[in-house]
Amino acid sequence: MPELPEAETIARDLHPRLQEAKVTAVDVHHEDVLGRPGTGFGDALPGRVVAGVGRRGKNVVIAFQDEGRLLVNLGMTGRLVLSDAPGAADCRHVAVRLLLQDGRSLLYDDVRRFGLLELFEPEEWPARDAELGLEPLADDFTADALRDMTRRSRTPIRNFLLDQSKVAGVGNIYALEALFRAGIRPTRRANRVTRAEATSLRNGIRDVLEEAIANRGTTFSDYRDAAGERGGFEPLLQVYGREGRPCTRCGTAIKRKVLTNRSAFYCPSCQR
DNA sequence: AACGCGCCCTGTCCGC
DNA sequence: TGCGGACAGGGCGCGT
Structure with missing residues (x-):
């Protein structure tokens, strides 16, 4: 599931290329x-x-010289791959193809097809940009800013973290990893997160996202980078997908609950 | 208005 | 071996 680190990896790779x-042309297959x-x-x-390729939340943003922007939300299984990359041959469900003047696409x-190209x-961009919440790696994502938002919500903190209008770029995998690092159970009501826990959570979110970027993202099943390669963070996951396996911190069996x-x-044991 | 739920979609896996 | 059904889930539309 491509989240912020995966979008960042793709954007960094695509930018120079x-x-x-x-x-020159667009083929829309779906x-x-x-x-x-x-x-x-x-x-x-x-x-x-x-003009360049960047990221906003978990979206890859292709900026054009005329300041128009193509926002790519990769959904569950979306991939952005250049036709001359080794992984291009694995793209068997191409929904849209942008043909480029230099012969590549x-x-x-x-x-x-849960993804979205806009x-x-x-x-038109500022209004869309404003619908997305704080960038978790930016300076204004402080413990105070996070706490100001969580205290106004009664939804489980895991659900809160998935709301892109609050914190942009965190999906299920990194929300759960950050909650593990902060020692907070995913079911906890957001407004029951203490001031001290908000600090831990803010730091946990930033740390896990930065570590995942350093490892080129998480490939749990479908994610591939712009070259068609897998990410390297999956072995470093501490709770996601580890039901029944021992906690890396205390050895207790990891639990799974559908929220x-x-x-x-x-x-x-570690998350209360 | 905040929140939860069902839906979209298809490859993979499981049981018979 | 083949097949039906459950499952995976980000985001959105809708109902409460």
């Missing part, structure tokens, strides 16, 4: 990955030149 690239219907996606892209491949004109249709993994 897509700069100055000019889009329209259901296009958000914002009626924006003329296929007609509006040709002629644009890439950028493939958006997505088996389950094109924004310069004046609003999504698995939550935690150590019943």
Whole structure:
């Protein structure tokens, strides 16, 4: 499941390889990955030149020289792969292909098509950007800022962390890993997180995201980077997907509990 | 208004 | 071996 570290890895890899690239044509094989219907996606892209590739939350953002932006939410199984990368041959579910003037193409491949591609004109971007919450690696993601938000919510803290309008970029894997690091059970109501725990949680979120970026993300099943390669963080997961296996800290068997249709993994001894 | 739920989609796995 | 069903889950639309 691509979250912030996976989007960051893809953006960093694509940035030098897509700069100055000019889009000449667009092949849309599956329209259901296009958000914002009626924006003329296929007609509006040709002629644009890439200025750079960045990230907002868990979205890869391709910025064009005219300040238009293509936001790519990878959903569950989305991949952004260049046609000349070794992993391009593994893209068997290409939903959208951007053809480039230099002969390459950028493939958006997505088996389950939960992903979304949205094109924004310069004046449209600020409103979309404002819908996303704090960047967890930015300076303004402080313990106080996190606590100000958690104290106003009664939803389980795991669910709170998945809300992209609060903290942008954290998904199920890193939410659970950060909660383990902070010693907080995923089921705890957000407004029951103490001031001290909010500090631990803020630090846990930043640490796990930074460590995952350093390891090029987590491949649990489907994630691949822009070259089609797997991430390296999966062996370092402490709770996610480890039901029944011993806690790395205390040895207690990791538990799994379904919270609003999504698995939550935690150590019943370390997390209260 | 905040919150929870069902749905979208398809490859993989399990049991018979 | 083949097949049906359960399962995985990010984000969104909807109901409460």
